[in-house]
Amino acid sequence: MPASAGIFARYPVFKDKNLSETITPIYIMRALSILSRQACALSTVLLTSTVTDLAAYNEDTLEANLAPHAGQAAAAEGLIWSTGFEEGQFQFVVGGRELDTDGPLWAQGQFQDDDAVAFVSEPVRSGNLALKYLWCKDKLGEANLTKKSMTHYGKAATNADSDRWYGFSLYIPKGGFPDEKQNAVIFQLHATPDRTLGEPYRQPVVAFNIRDGKLTTAPSYDLEKVSPKNVNIEKNRLPFELASITDLEGKWTDFVVHAKMGLENDAVYQVWVDGKLMVDIKDFNMGYNDEVGPYPSWGVYSYNSVGDQRILYIDEVRIGDANATYEAVAPGRSDHTQKPRIEQAAECSCPEKQS
Ligand SMILES: [Ca+2]
Ligand SMILES: [Ca+2]
Numbered sequence: 472m473p474a475s476a477g478i479f480a481r482y483p484v485f486k487d488k489n490l491s492e493t494i495t496p497i498y499i500m501r502a503l504s505i506l507s508r509q510a511c512a513l514s515t516v517l518l519t520s521t522v523t524d525l526a527a528y529n530e531d532t533l534e535a536n537l538a539p540h541a542g543q544a545a546a547a548e549g550l551i552w553s554t555g556f557e558e559g560q561f562q563f564v565v566g567g568r569e570l571d572t573d574g575p576l577w578a579q580g581q582f583q584d585d586d587a588v589a590f591v592s593e594p595v596r597s598g599n600l601a602l603k604y605l606w607c608k609d610k611l612g613e614a615n616l617t618k619k620s621m622t623h624y625g626k627a628a629t630n631a632d633s634d635r636w637y638g639f640s641l642y643i644p645k646g647g648f649p650d651e652k653q654n655a656v657i658f659q660l661h662a663t664p665d666r667t668l669g670e671p672y673r674q675p676v677v678a679f680n681i682r683d684g685k686l687t688t689a690p691s692y693d694l695e696k697v698s699p700k701n702v703n704i705e706k707n708r709l710p711f712e713l714a715s716i717t718d719l720e721g722k723w724t725d726f727v728v729h730a731k732m733g734l735e736n737d738a739v740y741q742v743w744v745d746g747k748l749m750v751d752i753k754d755f756n757m758g759y760n761d762e763v764g765p766y767p768s769w770g771v772y773s774y775n776s777v778g779d780q781r782i783l784y785i786d787e788v789r790i791g792d793a794n795a796t797y798e799a800v801a802p803g804r805s806d807h808t809q810k811p812r813i814e815q816a817a818e819c820s821c822p823e824k825q826s
Contacts, residue, residue: 531564532578532766534625534790549636549794552624555787555805556600559590561622578766579623583610587620588770596640596723596786597806606655606771606781620771624790626663627764634731634739636791637767638800641726642784643719649778650684650716656772657681657783660730663763670697676758676765677730677740679713686713690730690740692756711750713742723786725802725810731793732758732765743797746810 530536534551545553552575554561560574561567567580568588582588589603604620611617627633641657648655659675677690687710714724724745731739738757742750758765767790771781787802803809 529565532623532625533628533763534578534766535628537564537576537578537625548796548799549791550799551635551790551792553789555598556590556602557598559600563622566616577622578625581616581619581621581623581770583607583617583620588622591784594642594644594723594784596642596725596802597808598786601642601784601786603782603784604770606773606776608776608779611775618772618774621768622770623661623766623768626766630662630732630758630761630764632793633758633764634793635729635767636789636795636797636800637726637728637730638787638789638791638802639726639769639785640723640787640802641719642723642786643716643721644782644784645720647720647782648681648716649776649781651777652683653773653775653777654680654682655776655781657686657770658726658728659768659772660765661768662759662761662765664759665697665761668697670761671699673698673759676732677728680710681716684716686716686719687711688713688742688750690738690752690755690757692734692738693759694734694756696760698759711742713744713749723802725787727797727801729797730757734758734760743801743812746801746813748813 537552554575558574560571561577561580562571562573562575563577563580565579566582567577568582568585570585571580580588583606586607587605589605590600591603592600595601602622606620627635637658639658656675656678658679660677661675662673664670664672673693674691676692677688679686679688689710713726718724725743727741727743729739729741731737733739734756736754736756738755739753740750740755740757741748741752769785769788771783773781787805789800789802789804791800797812798809801809801812
């Protein structure tokens with residue numbers, strides 16, 4: 472099948488919009504990407520609104536419209552998508568760099584500049600390549616884009632049915648994150664606001680934050696249909712400490728996240744670190760009252776730093792639906808180095824539930 476035909480097959484939405492058959496979706500995507508970059512040069516305010524609105528309304532950034540994972544065995548395990556970065560390239564429906572024209576398709580790339588991401592052969596969790604994120608203080612500006620070196624995958628079709636498993640491996644080089652008060656987000660589940668109701672973007676439902684030398688996470692929720700920015704969003708748990716940064720430096724650490732959105736005391740949030748269950752909360756509220764579900768992001772997002780830069784690497788990214796399991800998404804499947812799940816009763820160090 473020609474590459475363009477394959478891409479077109481992944482974008483049935485374009486057929487419904489009665490666009491000219493001579494204009495293939497990939498050209499439209501690249502045009503949008505180029506326009507976004509030109510907007511950056513002209514107006515930082517315009518860029519922020521352009522990218523945000525595309526991400527909110529673009530049906531092509533729904534996970535169902537991104538490339539599905541090939542193979543019946545993977546589908547049977549509930550696997551939606553995976554990448555080990557072995558192709559040495561990727562592409563994006565929205566944003567990204569001029570050179571990101573092939574390989575696994577992500578929803579959106581938000582990079583300070585072309586050096587914000589790189590495929591590297593060292594360090595690598597599995598296979599031959601991993602992805603490096605580089606965040607530099609001297610590239611900070613007014614635009615939100617200048618604060619990010621992030622890749623975003625697709626949005627779940629509905630928030631109500633969003634039950635997802637995420638696996639990934641993380642490597643922080645020694646000194647890669649300065650010990651400081653300034654927060655940096657390295658993984659998040661970001662909600663999709665009801666833009667037709669005028670709802671703004673809000674803080675992530677779930678984030679992995681690095682601050683004061685620790686990696687922590689805490690879920691949040693809001694029952695209101697339209698959340699007025701962040702003022703009434705409830706943090707319903709104290710932050711869970713997942714690891715100290717010194718524990719993460721100079722080696723790969725495997726993470727598995729199970730997040731089921733729920734606003735009727737039916738949410739689930741679990742996090743395993745190298746097989747140990749560090750977060751395990753159920754029958755509580757998590758997420759926002761939105762039509763479209765959240766999307767996962769990896770990378771570095773921060774407004775400032777005492778240091779000049781932050782560096783991290785990821786590998787072995789896997790995303791599963793409600794039918795997935797720890798074993799379906801945990802890193803190391805490809806080279807049989809997956810860390811076994813350790814039973815909660817033996818190893819869990821979960822903080823006390825806070826009402
Ligand atoms: Ca790899
Ligand atoms: Ca909403």
